[in-house]
Amino acid sequence: MSDTQPQTEALTGKIPVTVLTGYLGAGKTTLLNRILTENHGKRYAVVVNEFGEVGIDNDLVVGADEEVFEMNNGCICCTVRGDLIRIMDGLMKRRGKFDAVIVETTGLADPAPVAQTFFMDQDVADAARLDAVVTVADAKWLVERLKDAPEAKNQIAFADVILLNKVDLVSEAELADVEARIRTINPYARLHRTTKCDVEIAQVLERNAFDLERIIELEPDFLEEGHHHHHDEEMQSIAITLDGEVDPEKFLPWISELTQVQGPDILRCKGIVAFPDEPKRFVFQGIHMILDGDVQGDWKAGEPRRSRVVFIGRNLDEAAIREGFLACAA
Structure with missing residues (x-):
């Protein structure tokens, strides 16, 4: 432990x-x-x-x-x-x-x-x-x-x-x-x-x-691309990585609206994103329409400030979610 x-x-x-x-x-x-x-x-x-x-x-x-x-x-x-x-x-x-x-x-x-x-x-x-x-x-x-x-x-x-x-x-x-x-x-x-x-x-x-910090410590590939090629006939997992920071004024309204509109179909979502001029990572997770997020844990020196999100759910429009997230780039 x-x-x-x-x-x-x-x-x-x-x-x-x-x-x-x-x-x-x-x-x-x-x-x-x-x-x-x-x-x-x-x-x-x-x-x-x-x-x-x-x-x-x-x-x-x-x-x-x-x-x-x-x-x-x-x-x-x-x-x-x-x-x-x-x-x-x-x-x-x-x-x-x-x-x-x-x-x-x-x-x-x-x-x-x-x-x-x-x-x-x-x-x-x-x-x-x-x-x-x-x-x-x-x-x-x-x-x-x-x-x-x-x-x-x-x-x-x-x-x-x-x-x-x-x-x-x-x-x-x-x-x-x-x-x-x-x-x-x-x-x-x-x-x-x-x-x-x-x-x-x-x-x-x-x-x-x-605590996503701990997940990543335990399972370094947790949020890596490539995981999401598995597809159940009705259950999907989508992982999206953006090389760089996201604009909080775009990202927060986007994730909030996505979970409100598609909440019943989103079983779990998690992510770690970088905001400009913020030394700590913004870590969020959600269950259906309930979102919880906060800054926690500094970005380490030399670590790429990469923003990553994961969604598990049903009937999710992967292309739209991907496009929406990438549009939040700072």
Whole structure:
């Protein structure tokens, strides 16, 4: 785990939140129980959302010095924001009793409304930061689920980290096939092959995956051109690089309008851009119509001030988006 992590927390003063998602039976509960029982010296508050899956073992949870909160309306979707906001509110009154929060969504849920809560509700946004969306996928059944369950596809598209679980149940050829399918939907997520979710906890929690600086440190080719040639028949990923700076007075209205107009079709967007006379990078990310951006991290001496944006979504007009972004050049 990065040495800078506690300092980052101290600086922002925000509690990191991991959203844990994955289709029914993929292994989310296995992962959660692993997190709760491993000897990592951290304390997690867990928000679970019961929907007919095997529940968390509460005895385990108590023994592991964690706190579990049940969301009461069974399914995380738009109506759940109030529930989540209420729970987060309660948690913030007990700060100091835990190091981070894990929100487990039901297997039928689209992670977007949960993730958006951390930007839309001011009190929540002031107190907590979305650390990463982690998706557990079933290596044996994912390809089938992608055909008949749009939620399964959304869970892959939104992920910052994907655990491809139950790899012991499939052949190497099947594994290559399912990984290729994942990559057509989301070329950017960190992918781990697992059996019974046996992954180092540091690969899942406190990834700072929403901090683009850290993504680039972990995966230097994250925003490189060339990734976006993979195409799902309905899910697209578009990456555009501009060699140079963008004019904030053109770029900010453009990205704002694009996400307002095409928001329902834009699942995720991220980028790092250079503004003239600004020593720091402008880093932004969005979920549907919700955008969040700020200057963070200096451009390093001698580093090309290159501006890069990434969009993952459906029905996106790649040519128009490319043209729009390039027209923002300073």
